[in-house]
Amino acid sequence: MKNTVATLAAMKRNGEKISQLTCYDYSTAKLIDAAGINMILVGDSLGMTMQGYKDTLPVTVDEMIVYGRSVVRGCKETFVVVDMPFMSYQISIEQAMQNAGRIMKETGASAVKLEGGKEVCPQIRAITAAGIPVVAHIGMTPQSVNAFGGFTVQGKGEANARRVLEDALAVQEAGAFAVTLECVPPKLSALITKKLDIITIGIGASPECDAQVLVWQDMLGISDFKPKFAKHFAEVGETMREAFRAYDGEVKSGVFPASEHTFVKSDCTEEFLASLDVEY
Numbered sequence: 001m002k003n004t005v006a007t008l009a010a011m012k013r014n015g016e017k018i019s020q021l022t023c024y025d026y027s028t029a030k031l032i033d034a035a036g037i038n039m040i041l042v043g044d045s046l047g048m049t050m051q052g053y054k055d056t057l058p059v060t061v062d063e064m065i066v067y068g069r070s071v072v073r074g075c076k077e078t079f080v081v082v083d084m085p086f087m088s089y090q091i092s093i094e095q096a097m098q099n100a101g102r103i104m105k106e107t108g109a110s111a112v113k114l115e116g117g118k119e120v121c122p123q124i125r126a127i128t129a130a131g132i133p134v135v136a137h138i139g140m141t142p143q144s145v146n147a148f149g150g151f152t153v154q155g156k157g158e159a160n161a162r163r164v165l166e167d168a169l170a171v172q173e174a175g176a177f178a179v180t181l182e183c184v185p186p187k188l189s190a191l192i193t194k195k196l197d198i199i200t201i202g203i204g205a206s207p208e209c210d211a212q213v214l215v216w217q218d219m220l221g222i223s224d225f226k227p228k229f230a231k232h233f234a235e236v237g238e239t240m241r242e243a244f245r246a247y248d249g250e251v252k253s254g255v256f257p258a259s260e261h262t263f264v265k266s267d268c269t270e271e272f273l274a275s276l277d278v279e280y
């Protein structure tokens, strides 16, 4: 079944959990789509996982579009959300709409996501008014890493908890159809999930959230990144390292390629090859 804003909202109403993974390429998108994952996030975390930056700030709209359209081509049923990168929506409503429009037109995604609470509600209102579904993202918003002084848990203490709840209510009121709660403590994110009609998507949050998201390299043990929430569902990184070592060994020992990996049937006879006498 194709996932849409309507089917996802119905899942929340029926108390069914929603799965989301990040993804940045076509081959992985096909695997995620075939597994029945409801949503993909083409996250600006690609600046770290795919490009090796220390944070997400250098990522551009053009880059999000290249990765985003690759993922969309791999999805038949999964709902694709693309992150708006740092400084592509903060400057003005006009800038936010222009970039959200470009992302939708040039990737074929079904929604955009942007970080922030009350301060980005004018942008959320304008983008949704243009018919573009918006996912908000509150709590630990990685594009503010320099303001936070690190990727640290937000919503600690009563004043911060109140602010996170107010942000959640504000983005819902502004028209977001879902909100990501990143590193928001469990009781607070459970309360937000109860209070909101829109979908809450947890990462390092509560199992009570309507949806959960993880970075795909983290859940497969491929990244060197191990925050508390990054459960490994397989050790694919170790499997890859072993396969690379095996390949290296077989190339160097001459075991690979074997005759079944070569085009034996298309070959010329040895007599003919011996008769070749070509000069430059």
Ligand SMILES: Nc1nc(=O)c2c([nH]1)NC[C@@H]1CN(c3ccc(C(=O)N[C@@H](CCC(=O)O)C(=O)O)cc3)CN21
Binding pocket: 044, 045, 048, 049, 056, 142, 151, 152, 153, 183, 215, 217, 218, 223, 225, 226, 227, 228, 229
């Ligand atoms: N590979 C990857 N996975 C992610 O989940 C992810 C990214 N990259 N890049 C963008 C953001 C950054 N994120 C982060 C980064 C670090 C922590 C972290 O180290 N958290 C500490 C808690 C710190 C505290 O106690 O305040 C932890 O121990 O989990 C969490 C989320 C989540 N996102």
Ligand SMILES: CC(C)C(=O)C(=O)O
Binding pocket: 022, 041, 042, 043, 044, 045, 046, 083, 137, 180, 182, 203, 213, 215
């Ligand atoms: C970690 C998730 C929520 C994200 O925003 C990203 O992958 O960029």
Ligand SMILES: [Mg+2]
Binding pocket: 043, 044, 045, 083, 142
């Ligand atoms: Mg992001």
